[in-house]
Amino acid sequence: MQWESWSAFWNMGGAGFFVWGSYGLTFALVALELVLVFQRRKDTVNRLLRWRKAVGRNGSGVGAGKESPGESRAIP
């Protein structure tokens, strides 16, 4: 084992800010990306469901005058 105590582990030989700052931001970004991806999925499904209701369920999207389900090309 490398560390004598938990405080030594968090201190990282005086470089705690740099080490934990790196790991902290990395995992924060990963978490943020996952949240955005799932948010995007939920939004898309709901928007497409509303859109299908609006254009009727024939699946062709013709006839209701609303060809596009609105804002559609966002990439999270």
Place this chain on the structure above:
Amino acid sequence: MSRPDRGPSILRFAAPQNFYPLAGRLAPWFAGAAALLTLAGLWLSFFVAPTDATQGEVYRVIFIHVPAAWMSMFVYLVMAFWSAVGLVMNTRLSFLMSQALAPTGAMFCVVALWTGALWGKPTWGTYWVWDARLTSQALLLFLYLGFIALTRAIEDPRRADRAGAIIALVGAVNVPVIYFSVKWWNTLHQGASVSLTKAPSMATTMLAGMLVMAVAAWAYTLAVVLWRVRPMILERERHTEWVGAELMREALRQGGRA
């Protein structure tokens, strides 16, 4: 990297309605693998790998810095690959893959830059050095941002796909040129005070930690890209029968939960 739509059944899974459920089935496995490998990698990085003789503990940043830098470059190559496939074979799915890859590649770029800065401060005494690697990493981030901005600015999906593919390929041709020009520039301008070429000799356990983290980054990328491409497929294929059926299933699932 084994991609789900290569191999013998390539044509079958090039069709969106076959790829969509496959992506949904595979993504959780890659995510699980990424989580386990990350835990193993963190354990190796913090509890097995010894303290570095010259840099002390701060070197432990490299366990994410190096995999993130590798990933950011590799993802751009894969993006260019899918763009080329899309332009040559005219497969819509390839364009979607390259657009789904871009945000993750940009994220790894940011991580590599940020961790590089935090590693540089205690090691070189400054957050930023105009080092060849750091500078080309920053330029790679701009290439990602340009690709994302372009594909988002174009409303017609067909044009967005193709325009994005062209700029991804132009960027890929330029990445080596940029890297070598920056390196050339760097050797002329860099003072002798900072020597970056001297790699610290690495213990086997250090290398192992880095490799495990790199594999974890691959698995994570696969999972998140497959998850991101799924709603994109629904959006593009919204006029088809199978998306209608898929949406009905989603509605039932949501209704059941509420």
Place this chain on the structure above:
Amino acid sequence: MLSAFFAVLRRDLLLAWRGRADVLVTLAFFVIVVCLFPFGVGAEANLLRTIAPGVLWVAALLASLLSLHRLFAQDHADGTLEQLLLSSEPAVLWVTAKVLAFWLTTGLPVVVVAPVLGMLLDLEQGAYPVLVISLVLGTPILALLGAVGAALTLGLRGGGMLLALLVLPLFVPVLIFGAGAVEAELSGTGATAHLLLLGGGLAGALALAPWACMAALRVSTE
């Protein structure tokens, strides 16, 4: 086949001559950007002499960026572009002609004025030939790479900023070798290697960029 090349070249030059105010605006922009630097960093001759190659090159790069969005915009608006794409003439030829005309009207004036601005920044005498040669070799690369970006962002809202984001990272190697050539000449190591690399870059851009530009125009107009 070459007649199409020269026809497009002559037409674009003629159009540029009729709208020569635009050309002057590009040139004025180049001059003003260079003149801003003494106000920003101070008028000390030693400092200005040191940063002169970089300042001149960055200003030339920004000036060529400024006018890029005009490269295809007019032809796109009045339908000429689609006619050209539908015509039986090889698109690579007239795309190259358009880029050449663009360079002659925006790049060449910058090359001509650059030595005068070099005097304002107290650039050393010996560096002028290298400055001019590096600009002659480098600014066409900027025009060729920029043409791809201009073709991709054709008719988009906020296309100007997007164009800058797309092409500026690609301009970096040209800036490095262009400004580097002048600095190498000043430091006595000789600029031959830099100029050869710039020449190689120009040959590469000339061989590849028109094709990419043609593909981008097809994508943007269909």
